[in-house]
Amino acid sequence: MPAMSRRQRRRIETTAEIKELALRQLASGGTHGVTLRGIAREMGMTPAALYGYFDTRDDLLETLAADTYNRLADEQEAARDALPEADTAGRLLAVAGVFRDWARANPAEFRLTYGDSSPGVAAPSENVVAASRRCCMILVGQVDAVWKDAPQELRQAQADWEDFVPSLAALTREHFPHLPPQALLASLRVWGRMYGPVALEVFGQFGPEANPQVLFQAEMNSALDMLGLKPPASKPSR
Structure with a gap:
């Protein structure tokens, strides 16, 4: 060049x-x-x-949001790929752990990307949406890794592609054409277990004596159980 x-x-x-x-x-x-x-x-x-x-200021904020999503996705992919593919539970926990660590270290960027919409800020541009979808596809990829052995209850859940945001459904079908809509539903259920306790923590909804890690770990163990996985024998303390 x-x-x-x-x-x-x-x-x-x-x-x-x-x-x-x-x-x-x-x-x-x-x-x-x-x-x-x-x-x-x-x-x-x-x-x-x-x-x-x-x-405009919105152009700058959109650039910051896209950069933030991409940095987070890079960190999640690196943490996931540091573990062997066979360690499906460990890889999912690594992706989730990076999300929580990042949110705690960067609360302002968490609010910008995953918080409530701010008045006066324009709707996300295509670049921001594309960057955010990277993190989504990382999570869908973790569900894909265990889908063939997932519990029947999960595989037979009521779900159609029309139930989801069209752009998210289309991207999932593009990246994982073999997956049914039930897999995307499972991915969003895992996402809810990741996001919920982290949002409560970042937005200060725990008391001073509370241990947010306990709720986060409980929710992630619930996500693993839903997918038919068992937590690793030893987990790093966060």
């Missing part, structure tokens, strides 16, 4: 700095705390110059 020009390198560096400052604003003030004018002021740029990188 031809070497990048100095101007191209400078643009990449400036874009990275804008996103880094936006993440700091997000962490301190949520989505409403992210302002292009504030970033421009901190960088010593005019607002007009910053608009040459991002047209």
Whole structure:
């Protein structure tokens, strides 16, 4: 590939700095705390110059969301692939554990991507949806790994492709054409067990003496049981 020009390198560096400052604003003030004018002021740029990188605040937030989903998916895939394929329970717990660790370490990014919609923020773009679907397909892949031996109750659940968001159903059928809609339903049930306790923890719904790890582990053990799996003999403490 031809070497990048100095101007191209400078643009990449400036874009990275804008996103880094936006993440700091997000962490301190949520989505409403992210302002292009504030970033421009901190960088010593005019607002007009910053608009040459991002047209609107929503464009910047969408870029942050897509980047966040992709980083999370990368971490989940790395944790999953660090374990042998035969360790289906361990791989699923690894994917779930990364999700919880990431959410606890990055509550602002969790709120941006998995929290409630913020007033004034536009609907997700195709890039954001595509990035978010990476994490979905990782989970469907874990269900796929055990589907042929899954309990009959799970395999015979009432489900049709029309029951799901069309884009999610279409992507599942594209990546896993051999799976029935019941497998996607099972994946979403696992997702509910992952997301629920993590959201309660990040949104501060536990008392100071509570141990959120207990609920999270109980829900993940329930997910394993639903899939016909047993927890590994020893699990890392989180």
